[in-house]
Amino acid sequence: MTRLRRPVPAVAVLFGLAVLAGTVPADAETTEQAMARAMAHIEGTAGPVSYARAAEAFEVAAGAGDADAQNWLGRLLFEGLGVERDPAAALERFAAAASQGRPDHVYDYARALEATAVDDAALGHAARLYRQVADTGHAEAQASLGVMLYEGRGVAPDPDAARALFERAAEAGNARALNNLGLLYARGDAVAQDHARAADLFAAAAEAGSPDALRNLGVMYENGFGVPLDEALAHRLYREAGGKGGQAETDPLPYDPRLAPPGTGPEDVRRRDRAAEAGDPVAAFQRAWLALSPDPDAAAPTAAAEARADLARAADAGYPPAMILLAVLLEDGIGVPQDWVAAQAWLLRAAAAGAEGADARAAALEARMTPAQIASAQDRAAR
Template sequence: MTPRRSALAGLWLSALLCGGAAAAEDGPWQAPPLAELQQAADAGGAAAQYALAVRLEEGSGILQNFTLAAEWLARAAAQGHAGAQNRLGQYFHEGLGVERDPETALRWLEQAAADGQPQYLFDLAAVLEQQPGGGARAAALYQRAAEAGHRDAAVSLGVLYQNGTGVAQDLERARRLYEGPAAAGHPRAQNNLGLMLVRGEGAVQDYGRAAELFRAAAAQGLRVAMGNLGVMYENGFGVAVDEARAAELYRQAGQGGAAGAAGRALPASVYDPRLLPPGTGPEELEQLRSGARAGDPVAQFMLAWLYLQPEPDTVPQPQLQEAARLLGASARAGYPAAMANLGLMYFEGRALPQDYVLGYMWLVLAGTAGFDAAPQLGAGLSPRMTAAQIAEAQMMAAARAARNTAGN
């Protein structure tokens, strides 16, 4: 399967999962339990309709379903709910749960941005920036959002000034726009500022500080920064030459796990935080193997997780295959952490045929079953997929859940 990255891939999900402004404009209102939330949404409450759409989008205690989420967003948006208007615009831009419709997307994003929330200004600007002749208006919107403290907007505005897109090129201004977010730990700002320092653009060339910035961004999982830091080590720019370290950074940048829209690396495996880490002594391993043979899904998961712990490129293929078999058995028995790890193996094609649809299906089921890491993993991996693939995975998850319910 060929990976696909859409223009706004991951933006709306990252805003949701990071608890951005889009989820907070309604003040102290708190969503009730799911049954009450459904009742309030059916009764026409815009806040409840929006909250239900978010639950459907997240797959939080309910099967993830973008099509149903879009329907509830449309109801809330029609009542003037700015958060719903903003998110519905992103749905139409991406073609998630609805047919892709750029004009309708812009209409909803414009209505949301009229609310003045920095996140909504940023989201509209991110779409306008991609349109011919949209750079100037995008810059104005980024400026408004940045003045309100939106760091992503400041960085995006810096990129426009650095490249002269929609504004006159101004390298010094670009550098200043990166400085604040970089000092606050923003990885994209750190990487971009590092590149300017390497090139001597808008600032005196400073390899040492550039390497520090790349290192800080790489430590947060930004893969492009890992690659840039690798160049520094390979050539001795600001650091001592270290070809082994450079090679490791290149490997991490290119193959170090799945990555989301922002290029942040995702883990090859995830553990269940409710469990103590398994022991690796002979007696402890034998107990796990015995439990796994007896069909204990927890033992199957823990043993599989141990098999996956070496560096991804060093795990022997028979060990990978056994891990996949154990995770499959545990996942089919309903163990959420096994579902999530099985999904990761399908995404990466590790000991299994690479299949994004099956991988995402298992992540949807894991999230619905209460595995907290699953929605974030799905958000990071979904940019590889088309909207049709995501919809198919959600339908498959619903069908499997229905079969399991009927079997009970």
């Protein structure tokens, strides 16, 4: 089973930072306007997502003392996306934001302190900040402080206090706390061992989005701990979690939800081929989709290469569903060399065009990319 789950250090990969000093005079727009401009670039409502442009606007708002802008810049600097990574500068930004008292900002500051701590004094500082916001009912802070108390990091070990914090956060539906509490019941640590209760907690945590809980629930079913022995279900759970014996289950091959399924009769094929060769992006997309269905990994190399060419023409013509499907091929290296930067650039363009599902796919791929890859993809998408 997995260890008690800590938060991802600082924040998950978010966006690149390229502060362009002096590009926007501080008095050229209000703080509210600067924040609106920044969020438009973050959310892709001002064209393809551009974290560098967002960072420029956040810098304007942060200069006026805006806590949200300070916190965003702390996140950017901590990850080093678009600039040289600078944890010390990030901590300064987080501290400035946290000084204004908003619980989410205090929590982010605590996470950054915990992730960069080199001694017990720094860990103790993080624990005090976690406690400050945990006492307000902040479930993530309760879960984080619980882990520190359980492990005795920066505080005296106290499994009972850790359990109580996990219980409070679990009542709010916090996935990490539900999983950690399940581990306590599975081990009989600070509670009486209860495999059935552990399985219920893992199931609830999995429902709340925890991959660790899916794996832990798989362990329960594989061994018959508190649930009926079911190895097939266990391995399905492992696949869904993306670990122990398989990759995460993939989505169906993306299609344009506005279109009816393409016909496959002889006349349908002839009509579609004529339209595709004449430059119709919808026909080219449908021809490629059929060539790759239902499993693009199983497509013959020649068919995959032809589908890629069709999709490239349709994507270049501005057809968003083709951009998404082309990104799938580039992400997985199907019929083309694997290229996450190119895949992400197409997803960002599709998202900017309002294509359904493009945002979620872009976020999932971004979480696996390096800062340099993210910056390159955003630059390419803006061209």
